[in-house]
């Protein structure tokens with residue numbers, strides 16, 4: 001018998017304000033056509049001025065609890081993946097815990113930028129397998145609109161705000177690739193590439209929040225290569241191949257990265273959950289948002305093999321093979 005971390009419920013939240021590409025045409029030297037063809041993005045959501053990451057995360061958490069038919073006291077732990085917390089501390093996780101009225105268990109944040117949700121899933125999986133926790137909610141939540149340089153056309157058109165939450169629970173599996181739940185994980189980082197994607201401020205350096213800086217083109221080239229290879233590693237570890245994948249649920253940074261990775265894996269785009277056109281790049285929130293959208297519209301069904309992969313600042317990248 002093998003303990004597996006099995007999905008029990010999923011939900012998401014997007015702020016009300018939808019910002020079409022045309023909005024940026026009035027702000028900077030860009031066009032709807034450039035943004036669509038280079039990134040696949042048509043629109044994104046921006047949080048209201050008084051809306052924090054913890055509020056987005058709490059709304060997604062409530063949706064996931066409803067979906068699972070569970071209450072906050074059924075959870076042992078909450079892990080929030082975010083690079084845009086409300087405050088330097090305490091964690092967004094503990095804020096969500098308080099908002100839900102959950103007084104037992106524990107909550108904390110994981111920061112691996114766009115790979116944050118993958119890293120948080122790996123954390124939750126390890127805790128469930130080791131018996132440290134039985135039910136863990138993993139949330140990806142971001143307000144990247146707060147760290148944009150609105151004069152930098154190469155970045156400010158790409159990102160959006162949102163949150164998604166997945167509840168995992170311990171269940172007995174047979175120890176085969178046919179089990180439901182997380183079947184394999186793969187994590188990497190390489191700090192030599194920090195200049196490719198970083199924020200130019202922080203607590204112990206400038207004492208400011210800073211703005212996002214990105215070398216888009218070199219990062220693009222790293223992304224396809226590393227995403228295809230981490231996806232392959234997770235599948236091999238799970239004893240599966242790309243033919244077994246029902247849905248790639250990728251990090252949604254750029255449709256061309258998603259297409260390039262799927263092509264390298266030999267998976268058709270008809271087996272990819274795409275939300276980049278509607279959400280933009282929501283960093284750690286993008287995978288649980290896409291998973292939630294795909295589950296809600298009926299594409300992702302019980303027993304489907306999902307492969308999620310992500311890369312972001314660090315660089316940090318990784319993947320998870322998960323049977324729904």
Ligand code: UT7
Nearest residue numbers: 030031034038114153154216217219220223253254311312
């Ligand atoms: O989530 C974390 C991971 N993030 C990523 O993996 C993002 C990876 N990178 C990308 O998605 C793409 O590199 C971008 C979408 C950021 C850029 O696409 P690209 O095809 O790599 O374009 P580029 O950076 O090579 O720029 C091409 C041209 C440049 O003009 P010149 O030098 O050729 O005259 C840019 O100045 O496009 C120009 N440009 C723009 N033009 C209109 C850059 N941003 C814009 C813009 N509107 N918003």
